[in-house]
Amino acid sequence: MTTFLGMPHGTGNLAGGPFPREARKALADDQLRANLGRATATIRAKRAVAVGELPDWEELRAGGAALKDATLARLDEHLLRLEAAVTAAGGVVHWARDAEEANAVVTRLVQAAGADEVVKVKSMVTQEIGLNEALAAAGIAAWETDLAELIVQLGHDKPSHILVPAIHKNRSEIRDIFVREIPSAPRDLIDDPALLAALARAHLREKFLSARVAVSGANFAVAETGTLCVVESEGNGRMCLTLPEVLITVMGIEKLVPTWQDLEVFLQTLPRSSTGERMNPYTSMWTGVTPGDGPQEFHLVLLDNGRTATLADPDGRAALRCIRCSACLNVCPVYERTGGHAYGSVYPGPIGAVLSPQLTGVEDNRTLPFASTLCGACYDVCPVAIDIPTMLVHLRQQVPPPAAERLAMTAIASVMRSPRRYRAALWLGRFLPRRLPPPLSRWTRSRALPQAPRQSFRAWWVRR
Amino acid sequence: MRVALFVTCLVDGLRPEVGKATVALLERLGVPVEVPLAQSCCGQMHTNSGYADLARPLADAFADAFVGYDYVVSPSGSCAAAVRHQHPRLTDKRVPPVLELSEFLVDVLSREDVGARYPHRVTYHPTCHSLRMLRVGDRPLRLLRHVRELELVALPDADTCCGFGGTFALKNVDVSEAMLADKAAAVLSTGAEVCSAGDTSCLLHIGGGLTKQGTGVRAVHLAEILAST
Amino acid sequence: MSARDDVLARVRAAQSGAVVEVPRDYRTAGSVDPEVLAERLTDYRAVVHRCAEREVPELLRRLLTGRVVVPEGFPAHWLVSLTAEVLRDPLSPRELDAVDGVVTTCAVAVCETGTIVLDAGPGMGRRVLSLVPDRHVVVVLPGDVVGSVPEALARLEATRPLTWISGPSATSDIELQRVEGVHGPRALEVVLVSA
Numbered sequence: 001m002t003t004f005l006g007m008p009h010g011t012g013n014l015a016g017g018p019f020p021r022e023a024r025k026a027l028a029d030d031q032l033r034a035n036l037g038r039a040t041a042t043i044r045a046k047r048a049v050a051v052g053e054l055p056d057w058e059e060l061r062a063g064g065a066a067l068k069d070a071t072l073a074r075l076d077e078h079l080l081r082l083e084a085a086v087t088a089a090g091g092v093v094h095w096a097r098d099a100e101e102a103n104a105v106v107t108r109l110v111q112a113a114g115a116d117e118v119v120k121v122k123s124m125v126t127q128e129i130g131l132n133e134a135l136a137a138a139g140i141a142a143w144e145t146d147l148a149e150l151i152v153q154l155g156h157d158k159p160s161h162i163l164v165p166a167i168h169k170n171r172s173e174i175r176d177i178f179v180r181e182i183p184s185a186p187r188d189l190i191d192d193p194a195l196l197a198a199l200a201r202a203h204l205r206e207k208f209l210s211a212r213v214a215v216s217g218a219n220f221a222v223a224e225t226g227t228l229c230v231v232e233s234e235g236n237g238r239m240c241l242t243l244p245e246v247l248i249t250v251m252g253i254e255k256l257v258p259t260w261q262d263l264e265v266f267l268q269t270l271p272r273s274s275t276g277e278r279m280n281p282y283t284s285m286w287t288g289v290t291p292g293d294g295p296q297e298f299h300l301v302l303l304d305n306g307r308t309a310t311l312a313d314p315d316g317r318a319a320l321r322c323i324r325c326s327a328c329l330n331v332c333p334v335y336e337r338t339g340g341h342a343y344g345s346v347y348p349g350p351i352g353a354v355l356s357p358q359l360t361g362v363e364d365n366r367t368l369p370f371a372s373t374l375c376g377a378c379y380d381v382c383p384v385a386i387d388i389p390t391m392l393v394h395l396r397q398q399v400p401p402p403a404a405e406r407l408a409m410t411a412i413a414s415v416m417r418s419p420r421r422y423r424a425a426l427w428l429g430r431f432l433p434r435r436l437p438p439p440l441s442r443w444t445r446s447r448a449l450p451q452a453p454r455q456s457f458r459a460w461w462v463r464r
Numbered sequence: 465m466r467v468a469l470f471v472t473c474l475v476d477g478l479r480p481e482v483g484k485a486t487v488a489l490l491e492r493l494g495v496p497v498e499v500p501l502a503q504s505c506c507g508q509m510h511t512n513s514g515y516a517d518l519a520r521p522l523a524d525a526f527a528d529a530f531v532g533y534d535y536v537v538s539p540s541g542s543c544a545a546a547v548r549h550q551h552p553r554l555t556d557k558r559v560p561p562v563l564e565l566s567e568f569l570v571d572v573l574s575r576e577d578v579g580a581r582y583p584h585r586v587t588y589h590p591t592c593h594s595l596r597m598l599r600v601g602d603r604p605l606r607l608l609r610h611v612r613e614l615e616l617v618a619l620p621d622a623d624t625c626c627g628f629g630g631t632f633a634l635k636n637v638d639v640s641e642a643m644l645a646d647k648a649a650a651v652l653s654t655g656a657e658v659c660s661a662g663d664t665s666c667l668l669h670i671g672g673g674l675t676k677q678g679t680g681v682r683a684v685h686l687a688e689i690l691a692s693t
Numbered sequence: 694m695s696a697r698d699d700v701l702a703r704v705r706a707a708q709s710g711a712v713v714e715v716p717r718d719y720r721t722a723g724s725v726d727p728e729v730l731a732e733r734l735t736d737y738r739a740v741v742h743r744c745a746e747r748e749v750p751e752l753l754r755r756l757l758t759g760r761v762v763v764p765e766g767f768p769a770h771w772l773v774s775l776t777a778e779v780l781r782d783p784l785s786p787r788e789l790d791a792v793d794g795v796v797t798t799c800a801v802a803v804c805e806t807g808t809i810v811l812d813a814g815p816g817m818g819r820r821v822l823s824l825v826p827d828r829h830v831v832v833v834l835p836g837d838v839v840g841s842v843p844e845a846l847a848r849l850e851a852t853r854p855l856t857w858i859s860g861p862s863a864t865s866d867i868e869l870q871r872v873e874g875v876h877g878p879r880a881l882e883v884v885l886v887s888a
Contacts (some may be wrong), residue, residue: 007703007706007707019636020635020636020637020638020639023636023638023639024638027638027639027642055720056718056719056720059716059718059719059720060719062716062718063715063716063717063718063719066713066714066715066716067715069713070712070713070715072708072709073708073709073710073711073712073713074708074710074711074712075704075708076701076704076705076708079701079704080701089852094696095695095696095697095699095700096696096700097696097699097700101696145876147864147875148864193872194872194873197864197872197875200875201875201876204876205790205876208786208876209786209787209790222851224851225851225852226852227851227852233862233863233864233875234862234863234864234875234876234877235824235862235875235876235877235878236875236876238820238824238856238876238877239824239876242820242821242824243786243821253700253704260846260851261843261846261847263846264721264842264843264846265719267842267846267857268842271806277737277859278733278736278737278805278806278807278859279737279803279806279807279808279842279857279859280859281737281858281859281860281861281862281863281877282856282857282858282859282862282877283855283856283857284820284854284855284856284857285851285854285855285856285857286854286855287851287852287853287854288852290813290853290854292819293813293819293820293821293854294819294820294821294854302700304700304703308700308703308704308706308707309707311704311707311708312706312707314709317707317709333624333625333627333643334636334639334643337639337642337643338639369514370631370632370635370636371636371639372629372632373592373625373627373628373629373630373632373640373643374512374592374629374630374632375592375596375625375629376592376595376596376597377592377596377623377624377625379596380596393511393512393514396512396513396514397514397515397516398514399514401513401514401515406515409510409513409515409518410518412509412510413507413510413515413518413519413521413522416473416504416505416507416522416525417504417521417522417525419501419502419504422473422504422505425477426476426477429477429478432478439634440634442633442634442637443633443634443672445637445641446641446644446645446672446673446676447644447668447669447672447673447675447676448671448672448675448676449672450478450479450668450671450672453477453478453479453480453481455480456476456477456480457471457475457476457477457480457483457484458471458476458499458501460480460483460484461483461487461499461501462501
């Protein structure tokens with residue numbers, strides 16, 4: 001489905017069932033709610049401390065937002081610069097219009113390397129496009145190496161958070177998955193996080209030492225120098241980016257920054273916003289190919305998949321500033337109670353509610369813009385100052401409303417506009433029933449109605 | 465100084481005592497208010513639900529109703545926020561400064577002690593529009609601290625949204641109820657007799673929940689407490 | 694029309710083309726304070742040793758035991774007391790997996806965040822050398838230390854293979870509890886040489 005200006009929308013794991021229905025299911029899962037409540041409360045506190053340490057947090061936010069806007073305003077120039085710099089450094093740049101094309105490019109590259117398996121690191125975008133499934137269809141096994149992605153993969157599950165994809169699982173559930181799916185796991189494995197991590201380390205070590213092809217995402221790409229940047233904690237990124245012969249990086253076209261020095265903003269705001277640390281354990285940066293060090297073949301796949309459609313909307317394009325820190329998820333009272341699966345997209349939570357509908361087109365994601373009370377907590381914590389509440393209202397404007405709802409809204413507006421009808425409506429407030437008919441009965445399911453007033457305020461005012 | 469009261473449709477029709485209290489309070493402080501009867505609704509429900517076209521005439525009507533005043537005061541953080549942040553995009557008509565009650569009392573009248581007495585244990589919920597759009601900060605708490613015999617107890621997780629969210633309360637009723645349950649539990653944990661806030665919409669939601677649970681905790685608007693003597 | 698042409702055409706049609714002013718009111722320099730660097734490294738579970746330069750050989754003798762990888766260009770005068778067996782590149786990943794540790798210099802160290810950056814230069818070697826062994830000892834000279842992240846970027850050469858290290862490997866994926874030692878070296882020891 002195309003938009004005006006001919007910018008097709010994205011496909012892939014970006015939409016699911018209606019949010020109210022999926023949320024209802026998630027709310028009934030006490031384990032999920034307990035896991036999420038505990039996890040998000042912990043990280044909220046850590047983030048607050050880490051951000052509170054910086055006297056220039058607001059200045060970094062303003063700088064970061066403007067840097068991203070500046071990049072997006074002249075994205076073609078920056079993309080061309082990036083392409084030239086990566087090519088000059090010995091890398092190969094590929095372009096993909098959509099998920100299908102990106103999957104085809106990656107599959108072709110893996111086959112050309114003569115490999116039937118790849119190790120993967122840090123890539124929500126490959127979840128977005130469904131790369132693993134596409135590779136599997138071509139007989140290529142994809143091994144996730146991020147601990148959380150490994151847990152999701154072994155659990156035959158889907159990620160539920162941008163940064164901590166297995167946040168919906170607690171240690172016992174993870175222990176059960178490992179015992180079931182990892183051959184070397186001892187039967188009596190206890191659910192101690194350190195032991196679970198050690199098991200993952202041993203299990204993946206073999207893969208790292210023997211894999212010939214790695215697929216990664218990227219947090220940032222520097223247009224000026226052609227440098228790519230992966231921000232991580234565990235070291236699997238370093239493993240995937242250093243050991244194999246061939247490295248394929250898939251990246252959304254919005255992930256650029258103009259110059260090398262511009263990283264100074266995001267390297268400060270990303271770790272503090274995401275894991276609540278001054279700096280994450282490992283950040284790797286590489287440019288093209290370095291003879292004798294790391295992969296000797298490097299491919300960068302630049303992905304559109306709905307990003308140009310998002311870019312075309314002056315009121316929506318700020319969503320592309322997102323640096324995938326997940327601070328908004330961790331502070332959202334809706335996400336905290338429903339988890340990520342309810343959103344039906346690999347990008348859930350507040351940013352997901354504005355980005356997913358723009359990538360797919362609002363017609364294919366009608367309920368996400370309404371999955372919010374507009375409380376604004378997300379906007380407060382966003383390191384690139386994306387005004388998510390205003391953007392949600394903007395997207396709601398684009399969702400075709402149910403006929404009955406439009407009728408009701410029109411009637412109410414008509415009452416508000418006419419002093420005579422308004423006075424009449426206020427007078428009717430005296431007859432407020434104890435119960436309401438559906439769908440208004442949803443109100444009285446858990447809330448008592450107020451006592452009907454004897455007279456409206458203005459009736460009292462004119463008589464005093 | 466000519467001050468007009470924007471009483472809001474919810475207060476006008478369902479909670480007139482909040483409007484009466486606001487009038488009584490301001491008059492006691494020496495500020496006679498006028499109530500232009502052409503006023504009705506700020507249109508936030510329409511704007512927030514994607515019906516900007518229906519909200520536009522309401523924004524125009526608002527501007528027309530309040531022409532000529534020095535200040536417009538409203539006992540609603542969300543309505544003041546709607547006028548200040550949403551109306552400029554809906555209409556070119558200008559309005560006088562529109563202030564939520566605590567902003568008017570503290571910033572314009574320079575009062576934190578309004579001569580009130582309210583001998584009850586009270587906990588205060590800072591509503592999202594007041595907290596994040598208007599950034600009223602601790603003005604309401606400073607006002608409450610000067611109320612004689614009022615025992616103010618801090619609300620745990622105060623900054624978390626109550627779950628009303630306008631049409632969200634109906635469109636996403638399950639999540640709304642889950643958020644309400646947590647907010648009600650937080651209120652109950654304080655042992656307060658009264659939960660107060662500066663927004664009638666949130667109070668109807670929280671108060672409605674507390675009443676439905678049979679807790680005996682009342683939801684009372686900030687204006688009603690400050691007007692009490 | 695190729696994918697490249699198509700995507701670029703879409704980008705050109707969609708973007709605003711505006712020149713956006715970027716406010717740079719954030720700090721671009723921080724104070725150089727070895728105490729802060731030591732404290733922040735320790736905060737993220739690196740083990741910090743402080744000594745004068747003449748004490749480095751003896752300290753390394755104590756820290757490096759068994760079979761140790763030493764990159765080309767690592768100062769020879771710091772190795773004079775070493776009793777460990779020194780291994781030099783080229784080494785395969787499996788050979789690296791079997792050593793007891795690696796010692797390197799660094800390109801820059803950042804006080805504010807407790808970060809050490811390697812740039813694969815002399816004394817550091819190619820990236821795999823400091824990745825696979827389970828123990829990584831880094832020697833930091835006073836001249837390597839800067840206050841802030843912006844200063845670190847200004848010092849570094851963008852196109853070199855860079856590794857920013859802030860503590861040993863860790864994950865927070867299990868209930869958001871930070872657990873050490875997943876895939877990178879489980880032990881990071883930093884020798885801070887005093888001025």
